Amino acid sequence: MSQLSLAVDIAGLRLRNPTMNAAGVLGISGPLLKRVYEGGAGAVVTKSLGPVPREGHHNPTLVTVEGGVLNAMGLPNPGADYFVDVIRWLKGEGVPVVASFFGATIEEFRDVACTLSDAGVDALELNCSCPNVVEEMGMLGADCLNTEAVTAAVKEVAKTPVFVKLSPNVTDISEIARGAERGGADAITACNTLIGMAVDVDMRRPILANTTGGLSGPALKPVALRCVWEIAKTVDIPIIGCGGVTNWRDAVEFLLCGASAVEIGTAVMERGVEVFGMVVEGIRSYLEVNGFKEVKDIVGLAHET
Amino acid sequence: MSGSRMKPDTLRVRQLVDVTEEAGDMVSLYFRDVQCSQALPGQYVMIWVPGVDEVPMSLSTIGRRKVSSVTVRPVGEATRYICDLKAGNMVGVRGPFGNGYTLECDLPLVVAGGVGAASLTPLAESLVTRGVRPTFVLGARNEEQLVFRERLKNLLDEGLVLATDDGSCGFKGFASDCALKLMDERQFDVVYTCGPELMMALIFRSAEDRGIQVQASLERYIKCAVGLCGSCAIGPYRVCKDGPVLTTDQLKVVRDEFGLQRMDPSGQAIKVDH
Numbered sequence: 001m002s003q004l005s006l007a008v009d010i011a012g013l014r015l016r017n018p019t020m021n022a023a024g025v026l027g028i029s030g031p032l033l034k035r036v037y038e039g040g041a042g043a044v045v046t047k048s049l050g051p052v053p054r055e056g057h058h059n060p061t062l063v064t065v066e067g068g069v070l071n072a073m074g075l076p077n078p079g080a081d082y083f084v085d086v087i088r089w090l091k092g093e094g095v096p097v098v099a100s101f102f103g104a105t106i107e108e109f110r111d112v113a114c115t116l117s118d119a120g121v122d123a124l125e126l127n128c129s130c131p132n133v134v135e136e137m138g139m140l141g142a143d144c145l146n147t148e149a150v151t152a153a154v155k156e157v158a159k160t161p162v163f164v165k166l167s168p169n170v171t172d173i174s175e176i177a178r179g180a181e182r183g184g185a186d187a188i189t190a191c192n193t194l195i196g197m198a199v200d201v202d203m204r205r206p207i208l209a210n211t212t213g214g215l216s217g218p219a220l221k222p223v224a225l226r227c228v229w230e231i232a233k234t235v236d237i238p239i240i241g242c243g244g245v246t247n248w249r250d251a252v253e254f255l256l257c258g259a260s261a262v263e264i265g266t267a268v269m270e271r272g273v274e275v276f277g278m279v280v281e282g283i284r285s286y287l288e289v290n291g292f293k294e295v296k297d298i299v300g301l302a303h304e305t
Numbered sequence: 306m307s308g309s310r311m312k313p314d315t316l317r318v319r320q321l322v323d324v325t326e327e328a329g330d331m332v333s334l335y336f337r338d339v340q341c342s343q344a345l346p347g348q349y350v351m352i353w354v355p356g357v358d359e360v361p362m363s364l365s366t367i368g369r370r371k372v373s374s375v376t377v378r379p380v381g382e383a384t385r386y387i388c389d390l391k392a393g394n395m396v397g398v399r400g401p402f403g404n405g406y407t408l409e410c411d412l413p414l415v416v417a418g419g420v421g422a423a424s425l426t427p428l429a430e431s432l433v434t435r436g437v438r439p440t441f442v443l444g445a446r447n448e449e450q451l452v453f454r455e456r457l458k459n460l461l462d463e464g465l466v467l468a469t470d471d472g473s474c475g476f477k478g479f480a481s482d483c484a485l486k487l488m489d490e491r492q493f494d495v496v497y498t499c500g501p502e503l504m505m506a507l508i509f510r511s512a513e514d515r516g517i518q519v520q521a522s523l524e525r526y527i528k529c530a531v532g533l534c535g536s537c538a539i540g541p542y543r544v545c546k547d548g549p550v551l552t553t554d555q556l557k558v559v560r561d562e563f564g565l566q567r568m569d570p571s572g573q574a575i576k577v578d579h
C-alpha cells in the first residue's frame with residue numbers, strides 16, 4: 001500500500017477528501033445531504049439559508065442549455081432557524097457540514113451566521129453572490145468594500161472557518177477576493193454562476209420565470225478556472241474551486257490552478273451522487289501515477305514557472 | 306430543435322393536436338413528441354405555459370401513432386389554465402423524467418385513485434402487450450369522475466373493477482378498501498398504485514402485511530425535475546429522478562414521511578392531507 005492521502009486541510013477544517021457538493025445542489029434536505037456524503041464527498045454544503053423561509057421563484061426555475069444548465073431557483077430555503085435541527089441531525093450522523101447562508105443586510109448576514117455557527121456547523125460559506133435575487137438583495141458581493149464589511153461582521157460571530165463565495169459577474173474578481181481576505185475570510189469559494197438567459201423561438205418568451213438565471217456546468221468551467229487562477233495570484237488564503245467539475249480531470253485542473261478543494265453541482269444531474277466517489281478515485285489515481293503523496297502537492301502547481 | 310437525438314431534458318415547444326374532455330372536468334392534451342413516444346409508463350413531463358407556471362404531469366398516452374398525452378385535473382391556477390387550452394395552442398415540454406414502473410410481474414393488482422389513472426393506464430396497456438392481464442381498480446368519488454373508463458374496459462374487460470366513494474357505480478367505498486378486499490380474495494404478486502397519498506399509504510401497509518410488492522407513484526414539489534435542487538425530497542430519494550415510482554424497499558425507508566409529511570416549496574415540512 002502506498003502512503004497516499006486524499007485528506008485536505010482548508011483553513012483548519014480537515015476533510016477526508018477535497019470534494020463537496022456545491023451549495024443549493026441537494027442541500028435543502030438532511031437525508032439527501034447524507035446521501036451526498038455516502039456518495040463520497042469530503043463534506044456537504046447546505047442550501048443557502050436566510051433569516052426567514054423563502055419559497056423561491058415560480059417555475060420554470062431551471063432549463064438545460066448547451067454545456068450546462070441555467071437556474072433561477074430564487075434561493076428557496078426553510079430559514080436558518082428551521083435548519084438548526086437538520087444540521088444537528090447530520091452532525092449526529094457523522095457528516096461534516098458547511099452551512100451556506102445569505103442575508104439582505106450586514107446585520108442579517110451576521111445574525112444568520114450566528115444561528116448556524118451555534119448549531120455546530122464545521123464551516124460557514126457566505127453567499128454574497130447569488131445572481132437570482134439581485135433586485136431584492138442587491139449584489140452585495142459585487143463590491144470590494146461591501147464584501148470586506150460583510151465578511152468582517154460575520155467573522156465577529158463565527159466560531160468556525162468562514163468561506164466567502166464570490167460571483168464571476170464582476171470586472172475584477174481578485175479585487176473582491178482581496179476585500180474578503182481583508183475582512184478576515186478563511187477561504188474563498190470561486191465561483192457562483194454566470195448570469196445568462198434563454199429564450200424560446202416558438203413561444204417568443206424568456207424561458208425562466210425570472211427571465212435571467214445562473215449558468216453552471218461545463219460551460220462555466222473555463223471562467224471558474226480563470227477566477228481561481230487570478231484569486232490564487234492575489235490572496236494567501238485557500239480557495240475552493242467550483243464551476244463545471246464533472247470528472248477527476250476537471251477537479252485536478254482546479255487544484256493545479258490553486259484550489260485546495262472543489263465543489264460539484266450540476267454534474268450530479270448526469271452522474272448522480274456517485275460523482276463524488278468517482279472524482280475522488282480519479283484524483284487518487286492521478287496522484288499515484290504521477291508520484292505525488294497528497295493533494296496539497298499539486299495545489300497551484302500550474303503557477304510555477 | 307426536434308428529432309430523436311435531442312436529449313429529453315431539453316425544452317421544446319409542441320402544438321396541441323387534440324384536446325379532449327375526460328370524466329370529471331379532466332382534460333387530455335395530445336401532442337407529437339419523439340421523446341415522449343419512447344417513454345416508460347409512469348414517467349412524467351414538465352408542461353410549461355409561459356407567464357403561468359411549469360408543472361409535472363404523468364404521460365397518460367405514450368406514443369400512440371407518435372401522439373402522446375397528459376391528462377390534467379384542474380386544481381389550481383396552472384392546471385385550470387392548462388385545461389382551458391385548445392387544439393392549436395402550444396405548450397413547452399421537458400422530459401420524460403423519472404424512473405417509471407417496472408413491468409416484471411405475473412399477477413398484478415393496479416389501484417388508481419382519481420387522476421392517478423393517468424400514469425396507470427399506459428402501464429396496464431404495456432402489461433397487456435406483454436401478455437399479463439392485470440386486475441385494475443379504478444376509483445373515484447362518484448361515477449362522473451371515473452376517468453378512462455371506456456379505454457380500460459376495452460383493454461381489460463372483466464379485469465376492470467370500478468369503485469366509487471358514494472356507491473354510484475361498482476364497489477361502494479374507497480379504492481383502497483376495494484383493493485384490500487381483492488387482496489384477501491385473490492392472489493397478487495405486485496400492487497401498482499397512483500392516487501391520493503393517504504390511499505397509497507394504506508395500500509402499502511396492507512400489501513406489506515401480505516408480503517406483496519408495491520410500486521407507488523408519489524408526488525412532491527417538483528422544480529428542476531433533473532435531480533439537482535432537492536425540492537422533491539422524500540427521505541434520501543428525489544421524487545423527480547429516483548422516483549416518482551418508489552418500491553416496497555424504498556417505501557420502508559421513508560415510512561416516517563410517506564402519507565404523513567412532505568416539504569413545501571421553501572423546504573419546510575408540512576402535513577400530507579390527501
Ligand SMILES: Cc1cc2nc3c(=O)[nH]c(=O)nc-3n(C[C@H](O)[C@H](O)[C@H](O)COP(=O)(O)OP(=O)(O)OC[C@H]3O[C@@H](n4cnc5c(N)ncnc54)[C@H](O)[C@@H]3O)c2cc1C
Pocket residue numbers: 059349358359360361362363364375376377378379380381382383384385420423424523524525526527528549
Ligand atoms: C410526478 C408527478 C406527476 C403528476 N401527474 C399528474 C397528472 O397526470 N395529472 C394531474 O392532473 N396532476 C398531476 N400531478 C399533480 C400536478 O402537478 C399538480 O396538481 C399541479 O402542479 C398543480 O398546479 P396548480 O398551479 O394548478 O395548483 P396550485 O394551486 O399551485 O397547487 C395545488 C397543489 O398542487 C401542488 N403543486 C403545485 N405546483 C407543483 C409542482 N411544481 N410540483 C408538484 N406539485 C405541485 C401543490 O403543492 C398543491 O398541493 C403530478 C405531480 C407529480 C409530482
Ligand SMILES: Cc1cc2nc3c(=O)[nH]c(=O)nc-3n(C[C@H](O)[C@H](O)[C@H](O)COP(=O)(O)O)c2cc1C
Pocket residue numbers: 022023024025047048069071073075100127130165191192193215216217218220242243244245263264265266267529533534
Ligand atoms: C439548482 C442550483 C441551485 C443553486 N443554489 C445555490 C445556492 O443556494 N447558493 C449558492 O451559493 N450557489 C447556488 N448554486 C450555484 C452552485 O453552488 C455553483 O456555484 C454553480 O452551480 C457552479 O458549479 P457547477 O458547475 O458544478 O454546478 C446553485 C446551482 C444550481 C444548479
Ligand code: FES
Pocket residue numbers: 526527528529530531532533534535536537538543544545546
Ligand atoms: S425537483 Fe429538483 S431535485 Fe427533484
